[in-house]
Amino acid sequence: MFQPNFTISAATATALMAIEADRQAIIELPIHADVLAALRETARLAGTHYSTRIEGNRLTLAQVAEVIAGNHFPCRERDEAQARNYYRALEQIEALAAAGGSITELELRGVHGLVMSGEWTPTPYRSGQNVIREAATGRTVYLPPVASDVPELMADLFEWINTRLRASDLPAPLIAALTHCQCATIHPYDGGNGRTARLLTTLVLHRAGYGLKSIYSLDEHYARNLNGYYTALTVGPSHNYYLGRAQADLTGFLNFFCDSIPGPPLRTVPRRRGRPHTRHQTWRRGRHSPTARSSPTPNSRALSRERGSHRLGDRHTSRNQPAHGKHPDTQLDCRGLHRNQQPFPEQAHLSPTSTPWAPRLTKSTSERAREESISSAPRRRTASELVCPAT
Template sequence: MFQPNFTITPAAATSLMAIEADRQAIMELPINVDVLAGLRETARLAATHYSTQIEGNRLTQAQVAKALAGAHFPGRERDEAEVRNYYRALEHIESLAIEGGPIDEVELRRVHGFVMTGKRTPTPYRPGQNEIREAVNGRVVYMPPEAPDVPELMSDLFAWINTRMAEHDLPAPLVAALTHYQYATIHPYYDGNGRTARLLTTLVLHRAGYGLKGIYSLDEHYARNLAGYYAALTVGPSHNYYLGRAEADLTGFLNFFCDSMAQALGSVRTRATDVAQTPGNRHTDDTAALRQLDPRQRRALELFRDSAIVTSSHIATHLGISPRTANTLIRSWIDDDFLEVDDPSKKKRTYRLRPRYERLVSP
């Protein structure tokens, strides 16, 4: 199994304390459904822009938003497809985040499928060797493990992730950081490894209780210090995986990751506090009511902002789950007095929120 070599330095410990303080403050912010939805969409757009920008995407953040809304930019068709695919992958990660249980390796292969094609078909791992070269001079800067070793290395990584998540023997940000590093190190595909590593990191943080309502993104902080990001990932005495990279000291990457996460949470705490305290948003504080709902119910509230009455298909699409799972979920929500059947006399069932929750999405 993956056995990372690292030390928790005073700098990392300070960052971890800052992360916890901001995490608690963000969770306690007075906030309503509209404010939450706006902050979450801002974070999605930032993650999509910066994560693809790291890989060379040329669209600006404003153009990313327009591309996701259907706009076209002549000569940038590949960039348009890339941001749309990443956004779909991010939505799929958010759907996975609200599920319980271990993180599934096949699901992450589906995430890579979204990244590369916009479809949820799992991508097979690379069948051959690849090399990471400098764009300017073609010099090899990293030689990943050989293709026959990739399946076992990936299986070991996911076993390690799920063991750490179950045993809680490492702070969640460190688990996320080490997950990011090892996925990028294995480099299981010819392309899309960085984007998928960052998405997996997001999933680990969400599953560990660091999702913070989906209102922050680490990608901006990587992109703004790209040299530091790449330098932190480049460890060991050789560019070859088998010549020391696997046993390298990862302390530097942990320091970089924890500092980036502390900056991200500090920024979003300031932004969320400002938005929550804007005069137009202060007339309702739905924090207490929202805390009583599970993550899927909170996401469903956003669907009811646009329509008071929805079908099971609407719920399935919005949450990224199968129709069968949606029907099972709806039955439990009716039993819990979260939903009610809108008109029992109709053959095709439609649903609305119970009055106590309907007020959360009322103008």
């Protein structure tokens, strides 16, 4: 059976404690069903964009959303198919996670079929040797195991995954990280290995109870830290699987992976008179120092003093202004948390004007009637006017 070589470092232990606190906060967070559905949809779009971008897809996040909605772009057929296939695979991962039970090789092979062809067709493992080369120089970066060893290695990996999940003797984020690393190391297919490994990692997290309501995307962290991602995956003294790669120390990848799981995305604050029952704030806290989660940043302190404001990721918007000048109907990319389709009640009164995405305050009928009654009523004279009337 698969026996990974790793050490739980101080940085990993700190990140694991923070992840557990984040998980509990998100579990207890009340989110309206419509808002949750919007957040999940935006996370799926972000995951599709960033995971395919790692593989060279040229579509932007906005274009991915258009493709999923049924639109097309000239000369982008390959990129469009890749995005649609990955989006369907993400939907299938959520369905498999909800089904529960053990994770099987058949599920992985079906997911790979979705990634490559858009259809749930379990694909066989590769029958020949593949080589990962550097695009610019052609230099061999990694030589995976031979095809005849792949079925046994994959069977050992899935036996290890299910044993660890049942025993709960290892933190779930570490099980997911080691699964990702080993699947990428085996490289069981001729193509689509990276996307399939990332999808399998997501499935492991969901089955272990660390899906975090499906409102974040690990793929964004990988894409934004691509050099770190590849460096963390490149372990061992040799590029050859049989010359030390199989027994390599995976501690570095564990550190990278645990830093990719985001902090709590939402916080509710008590109701104030005349305002909605809840007001949501979002923030992103770094994990690069142990004190980053316990000490608020100066920006967050300033934000807490400013009533009626939101923080979306690293971005601030006032209560009556959409983020970055965009209308609330658009996708907001927020580094680990994504939202769309007017997620908050306070933004319901915003509407576009002739200027794209320009907000406009609209008044209700009762407010206009009250203002008209006030303006038409006779002005009450002050005490000085009553004593000394104007001449």
